[in-house]
Amino acid sequence: MGYTQANHFINRELSWLRFNTRVLEEASNPRNPPLEQLKYIAIYGTNLDEFYMIRVAGLKKMEKARVSPGSPDGLSAYEQLTMIRDYVSRELPELEKRVVEIYAAIEKSGIHIRRYDELNPQQKRKANAYFASHLYPVIIPIAVDATHPFPHLNNLSFAMVVKLKEAEGDPLRYGLIRLPRVLPRFVEIDHSAFVPIESIVYHHIRDMFPGFKPISHAPFRVTRNADISIEEEEADDFLDELEEGLRLRQKGEIVRLEIASNVDKDILDFLIAHLKVSPNDVYMRSTPLNLGAYWQLIGNKRFTNLLLKSPPPRALVPFDTKEPIASAIEKQDAAILLPYESFNPVERFIAEAAGDPNVLSIRMTLYRVGSNSPIVRALIEAAEAGKMVTAVVELKARFDEENNLKWARALENAGAHVIYGVVGLKIHAKIAHIIRREPNGELKHFVHLSTGNYNSGTARIYGDVSFFTARQNIGEDAVRFFHHITGFAKSTALNNLAMAPTQIKNRLLEFIAAETRKKHEGEIIAKVNSLVDKDLIAALYRASHAGVKVSLIVRGICCLLPQVKGVSETIRVISLVGKYLEHSRILYFKHADPQIFFSSADWMPRNLTRRIELLTPVYDGEIARLFYLILRAQLGDTKQAKELGANGIYRPLEQNENSYDSQLVIEEIVDRLHKKGEPHPRLARELEDFLKRSNVNF
Numbered sequence: 001m002g003y004t005q006a007n008h009f010i011n012r013e014l015s016w017l018r019f020n021t022r023v024l025e026e027a028s029n030p031r032n033p034p035l036e037q038l039k040y041i042a043i044y045g046t047n048l049d050e051f052y053m054i055r056v057a058g059l060k061k062m063e064k065a066r067v068s069p070g071s072p073d074g075l076s077a078y079e080q081l082t083m084i085r086d087y088v089s090r091e092l093p094e095l096e097k098r099v100v101e102i103y104a105a106i107e108k109s110g111i112h113i114r115r116y117d118e119l120n121p122q123q124k125r126k127a128n129a130y131f132a133s134h135l136y137p138v139i140i141p142i143a144v145d146a147t148h149p150f151p152h153l154n155n156l157s158f159a160m161v162v163k164l165k166e167a168e169g170d171p172l173r174y175g176l177i178r179l180p181r182v183l184p185r186f187v188e189i190d191h192s193a194f195v196p197i198e199s200i201v202y203h204h205i206r207d208m209f210p211g212f213k214p215i216s217h218a219p220f221r222v223t224r225n226a227d228i229s230i231e232e233e234e235a236d237d238f239l240d241e242l243e244e245g246l247r248l249r250q251k252g253e254i255v256r257l258e259i260a261s262n263v264d265k266d267i268l269d270f271l272i273a274h275l276k277v278s279p280n281d282v283y284m285r286s287t288p289l290n291l292g293a294y295w296q297l298i299g300n301k302r303f304t305n306l307l308l309k310s311p312p313p314r315a316l317v318p319f320d321t322k323e324p325i326a327s328a329i330e331k332q333d334a335a336i337l338l339p340y341e342s343f344n345p346v347e348r349f350i351a352e353a354a355g356d357p358n359v360l361s362i363r364m365t366l367y368r369v370g371s372n373s374p375i376v377r378a379l380i381e382a383a384e385a386g387k388m389v390t391a392v393v394e395l396k397a398r399f400d401e402e403n404n405l406k407w408a409r410a411l412e413n414a415g416a417h418v419i420y421g422v423v424g425l426k427i428h429a430k431i432a433h434i435i436r437r438e439p440n441g442e443l444k445h446f447v448h449l450s451t452g453n454y455n456s457g458t459a460r461i462y463g464d465v466s467f468f469t470a471r472q473n474i475g476e477d478a479v480r481f482f483h484h485i486t487g488f489a490k491s492t493a494l495n496n497l498a499m500a501p502t503q504i505k506n507r508l509l510e511f512i513a514a515e516t517r518k519k520h521e522g523e524i525i526a527k528v529n530s531l532v533d534k535d536l537i538a539a540l541y542r543a544s545h546a547g548v549k550v551s552l553i554v555r556g557i558c559c560l561l562p563q564v565k566g567v568s569e570t571i572r573v574i575s576l577v578g579k580y581l582e583h584s585r586i587l588y589f590k591h592a593d594p595q596i597f598f599s600s601a602d603w604m605p606r607n608l609t610r611r612i613e614l615l616t617p618v619y620d621g622e623i624a625r626l627f628y629l630i631l632r633a634q635l636g637d638t639k640q641a642k643e644l645g646a647n648g649i650y651r652p653l654e655q656n657e658n659s660y661d662s663q664l665v666i667e668e669i670v671d672r673l674h675k676k677g678e679p680h681p682r683l684a685r686e687l688e689d690f691l692k693r694s695n696v697n698f
Contacts, residue, residue, distance in 0.1 A: 003541035004534060006074035008561055008568075010648050012532055013055060013080050015557040017087050020047050022577045022642060022650060024091070027098045034105035035306035039298050041099060045291025048088070049156065049223060052256045056084060057225035060255055072534045072559065085280060092285070099287045109306055111297060112192050116199040119189065126189045127200050135201060138183065141208040142176040150274040151176065155224040155252065158185075158290055160198050161267055162205055164212040174270050175209055177201055185293030194297065196288055218263035220271060221289040225252030254281070261286045308579055311667065313342040313460060314674035316683070325349040326356075326436065326446050329468040333620035334680065336466040337630070338452060339580055340670040343459035346432075346466060347374045349448055353434045354382035360443070361388035363482045364432040368453040369407060375454050376407050380414040389416040392485055394427045419486055422612060425501065427485065429600050429614040430454065433478040445475020449497075449616045451584040451598055462583040463663070465598050465627065467616065474616075485612070500601055500613035505535070507615065508603075511589040512539040515548050522548035523590040525631045529583060530557040532604040544570045553634050554644075555582045557604075563646040573644040576634055578663045586627050596624040626684040630666070633687060636696035637662040658694045665690060 026032060027040040062069055063077040071080070103113055116127060144150050153159060157178065164173040179197055186194040198219040205214040257277045259268065261284035272279060297303065314320075318328040319336070325348050328334060336345060351374065353359045362382050369376055376391075383389040393408040412418050421427050430450040438444050452464030477497040484492035484499070491502060498507045515522035516539075524543065531537065531552065537560045540550055550571040552560070562571040576582050587597040594617050601613035618624040634641070638653040639661040645651060669686045691698075 003538040003545075003567065004072065006072065008541065008564065009072040009534065009537065010559045010561055011071060011073045011075055011080065011083070012557055012559055013059075013084055014087070014648075015559055016051065016055070017084065018648075018650060019556040019575070019577075020044055020051070021091065022575060023047060024095060024098070026577055027102065033306050033308060034102055034109060035111075035298055035303055036308050037098070038102050038106065038294050039307070041095070041102065042292050042294040042298060044095070045294075049292065052223045053155070053226035056081065057227055057252065057255045059084075060253070061225070072537075081280075088283070092283075096286050106297075106306065109303075110192060111194065111303060111306075113186065113194050113196070114189075116195055116203045119193060119195065123189045123193055127187065127195060127203075130187055130189070131200050131204050131207075135183070135197070136204070136207065139177055139179060139201065139208075142178065143209075144174045144176060144274070151178070153178070153222050153275075155226055156181075156221065156290070158219070158221050160201060160217055160219050161271060162202075162209070162217040163215040163264070163267055163270075164205075164209055165215055166212050172215070172266065173212065174267075175212075177208060185288070185290060185296055191302070216264045216267060218260045218267050219289055220257060220259040220263075222254050222275065222277075223256035223258070224254055227252075257282045258285050258289050260284070260289075310579075311671045313339055313344075314670050315342040315344060316670070316673055317677070317679035319345040319680075320674070320677075324352050324356075325468065326352065326434070326470070329446065330444075330470045333471070333618075333623055334468045335623045335626065337626075337666065337670070337683070338459045338464040338466055339461055340667050343456050343466075345468075346448060346450075346454065346459075347378070347456065349434075349446075349468065350375050350432060351378040353436075353446075354378040354385070354387070356436065358438070359387060359434055359436045361390070361435045362432070363390040363392075363434075363478075364454065365392040365394070365427055365429050366407065366454060367394045367428060367430065368455050368458065370455040370457045373407065373454070374456065376411065379416060380410060383411065383414040383416040389414075390419065390482060390486065391416050392419045392421070392427055392482075394421055417486070422485060425610060425612050427612045428607065429481070429499070429612050431478060431481065431614060433475070433482060435475075444470065445472060445478065446470050447474050447478050449474075449598075449614065451586075451600055461580055463580045465584045465586065467598065467618070467623070469620075471619070481614070496617060498615040500607060500611060500615075501609045504599070504601055504613060504615045505533070505608040508536060508587075509539055511587075511592050512536070512543055514591055515589055516543040516546045518548070518591055520547035521590075522546070523550075523588070524548060525551045525553075525586075525588040525635070526603070527553040527582075527584065527586045527631055527634065528602050529555050529585065530602045530604050532557055532559050532602075533608055534559070536603050540571060541567050544568045551631075551635050553582075553631065558644060561646060561648060562644055568646075572635075574635065574637075574641040575644065575650060576637065576641050576662070578640040578661065580663055582634075584630075586631055588628055588631055594619055594624060596627050598627065622681050622684060626687070629684055629687045629691065630662075632696055632698060633662040633665060633691060636660075636691060636694060660690075660694060 023040055024044045027037045059077045059081050063081060069077050119127060142151055159179060160177045162175050164175055183197055185197060187197055187200060188194055202217050254275055254277045257275060325345055353362050379389050379391055391411045408418050432448040434446040436444045447469050450464060450466045452462050473496050477494040480492055480494055498504045515524050531554050544550055548570060552573045554573055555575055558573055562568045562573045585599045588595055596618040597615055599615040601607040607613055618627060638655060638659045642650040642652055669683060673682050
């Protein structure tokens with residue numbers, strides 16, 4: 001039987017759009033307080049921005065060049081672009097409805113979002129004073145006519161276009177006012193009123209264009225192609241090439257124009273003509289443009305009571321003592337569950353190594369490290385102290401390029417050996433390797449591996465697994481891995497770890513094939529962010545046809561179609577969108593040895609063939625049991641999980657007296673163990689006891 005027919009695959013872009021719909025649905029979840037609901041609106045909007053900057057931009061380039069996307073579902077670039085426009089447009093009424101409802105809810109809690117004309121006289125005086133002191137000196141009125149060309153607008157620029165007339169009978173004039181990102185999206189007039197900045201600016205149009213009468217206006221926002229193409233082989237200086245690419249990002253082709261829905265036809269025609277944008281790429285909005293700007297309200301410390309409460313990340317034994325991290329993991333492998341447990345041990349691991357006179361070398365991959373990174377500061381101190389520091393800084397980490405560029409320069413200046421990746425591949429693996437000389441002269445390896453980045457900010461909101469080991473066999477593989485990156489090796493094979501693009505996909509196919517041979521006795525559980533690779537999907541279809549039980553926890557894109565008769569009847573797919581972003585990749589193969597693995601790689605062609613990734617086996621029985629129980633807990637989650645049907649649609653699961661939210665369960669167990677001073681191994685036992693009480697099948 002063939003398993004690569006077009007009707008056996010869900011379109012990648014459609015699957016992503018449905019994922020973002022699940023994000024939007026969390027803005028209606030009654031368990032979320034109103035500001036928490038607004039947070040999901042912000043996430044929905046920023047997700048959509050990136051989708052247009054990268055995915056839609058790529059499809060438009062393919063359509064223009066008449067190149068086939070090669071999508072397994074068989075859709076052309078034109079068909080996919082049409083589908084995307086239709087889907088986003090159909091979803092707009094639901095988005096607008098939710099924003100109106102959330103405004104009403106936060107209004108009761110003391111957050112009042114008002115237009116200028118809705119302010120009382122005292123508030124208007126304050127708004128006028130704010131305009132005079134903070135806006136008028138900064139914003140610039142721009143006339144557009146035969147002698148004043150239409151200005152360039154950077155990616156995600158927010159501006160206002162105004163239609164003006166000097167006197168009755170005079171021709172219409174058009175002007176622009178750019179609203180820089182340095183200005184707040186909502187101006188806080190007092191402790192109760194937040195006014196969209198464009199509302200204040202429009203009231204003062206006559207101050208910006210004296211002598212002209214405003215006829216109409218419209219705020220608008222442009223989205224450009226933001227995918228940087230770097231010709232690495234031709235670049236004399238990769239850092240200079242990247243900096244130039246970042247500048248060019250601001251000048252990419254416009255792929256979307258968002259504009260107020262009440263815009264008049266003259267203004268719309270004016271913008272379409274000057275921006276050279278297709279009418280198909282114009283999106284009318286009655287919600288404020290730039291939904292991501294709601295983070296200004298969400299992050300206001302006065303309103304934390306309107307968000308879900310979270311205990312601070314906890315450190316459990318052995319990481320809540322003053323014992324050095326390396327000493328603790330010499331005794332036994334250790335793991336951390338983020339964001340429930342503290343990221344601090346990872347930072348301590350590097351900082352202690354930097355200060356240890358017996359440590360000879362520290363090697364790390366840095367993908368997204370954050371703007372204020374204690375880890376990078378520790379690496380700089382280690383390099384300045386004369387240790388051999390190797391930092392693999394992935395400068396092509398999308399939208400983190402500028403931050404990584406800054407750290408790369410600082411590390412180089414401190415004397416670290418900085419590697420800017422491998423030609424043609426992104427380095428997405430998360431690994432830190434420390435070598436220490438023992439008193440007897442022996443070299444000891446300490447390794448940290450993770451599904452998430454070395455970033456303390458994301459560690460508070462991303463669900464990841466973080467793993468420490470002093471196993472010699474893993475340390476030897478770490479040596480080979482870094483030699484592969486820093487040298488000329490093209491076909492390095494790791495013995496215990498597996499590396500993409502040379503090993504991971506083949507190893508996964510072998511594991512799936514082994515379970516397939518076991519037929520009805522086989523079982524596979526895979527928790528990933530995205531499942532796109534058609535070879536892996538076809539292998540899972542073959543496994544299902546043989547009778548293997550396949551359970552998939554896929555947060556985002558899933559191109560596999562489950563529960564199709566004769567193809568995928570034994571495959572179940574769920575998605576979890578909850579309080580925290582599910583980011584870990586954990587795999588279980590019943591007849592493998594060991595059975596549990598975790599990885600930096602999603603099951604996508606880009607991760608398996610165009611990135612350097614790592615797949616890590618879990619040899620420690622207690623940690624393997626914990627990771628297995630996490631999989632079971634999420635598969636039994638009926639509060640947050642949604643299940644994918646054979647029709648490609650996700651549906652909520654039925655609730656009963658045993659229903660639970662798996663994220664909150666783990667959060668509560670970790671918090672309870674911390675308060676009792678219990679060691680980390682208790683976490684697995686407590687989670688297992690809970691699942692048994694909840695009648696979750698093992």
